[in-house]
Amino acid sequence: MIRRSIAAIAVIWFMGFLWFTVALPGPMDRGATQAVIVPTGAAGRIERGLEVVEGGDAGLLLVTGVDREVRPSEFAVQFEVPKQLMQCCVFLGFDAVDTRGNATETAEWIAERNIRSIRLVTTDWHMRRAALELSRAIPEDVVIVEDAVVSEPSLRILFLEYHKYLASKVSGLWG
Template sequence: MMRRLLSFVFLLWAIGFLWFVVALPQPATDAQLTDAVIVPTGGAGRIARGLDVLDRGLAKKMLVSGVDPEVKPAEFAAEFGVRAEAMACCITLGFSAVDTRSNAAETAKWVAQNEVQSLRLVTTDWHMRRAASELDRTLPDHVTVIRDAVPSNPQVGTLFLEYHKLLASRAAGLADL
């Protein structure tokens, strides 16, 4: 009996992992405008994609969550080629987040302060499900979240780790109920 149960659990895990790997989230279409774009730091191409969304007018403001406290706005602007006017009006660097859960908390606080009703979440494809799940638990129900995944070529180890982080995050979310 125990062997069958363990086999069944392993089968569920394997099917879930296969789904996680094969069906990575995709970039969003440009058809929907949002009040803001949210970019958690940590993956190649995320900030560049967020800045592109902002430059093309798909969002009015941008929060970069989880910026190292050592980074100065002028250094950020120089690194990513951001005009001073855009930094002053439209880009907020968030320094309080250190992980995906605190990215969501930092985002929720910023969303409330800026009266954001809709946002575009820009993060790496393999990170999207967990980041969006954390945001779903943290943001008010009336805030619309568009998922805009940055395509990557992750290694199997990265996918394996992120799948288990997603499972742990979902289990923690169930425990919060």
């Protein structure tokens, strides 16, 4: 009986990991939202968020989890953000240090601006957990659109992120 239970758990774990790695979320084509939310991290996220705003599909961009030592002018130079866009539409959040913190920082930022629709831009392997944490932090009537940046994650990254995702799912059951 115990062996069968352990075997069943192992099969469920493996099938979940297989789903997690094979069916990574993809990019969104076009579609307007009020704001774009980009948690700092892997390459391509910030560039994609800026592309959405510059393309007119969102009016505001929050980059959450920015290192406290980064100055807005340095950010603008590094990502080639025009001065006018930086002044009107790009916001840097310095409070978050992890995915849950990104969600909290985002929730406060959108509440201050009465934003009802957001596009979450993050790496494909990070999207599920980021969207889960964000959906828990913001009101249910705020629409989250997922726009994953395609990457080529290593097996190690997928393994770690799968377990972080599972931990996040389980913590939501008790918290």
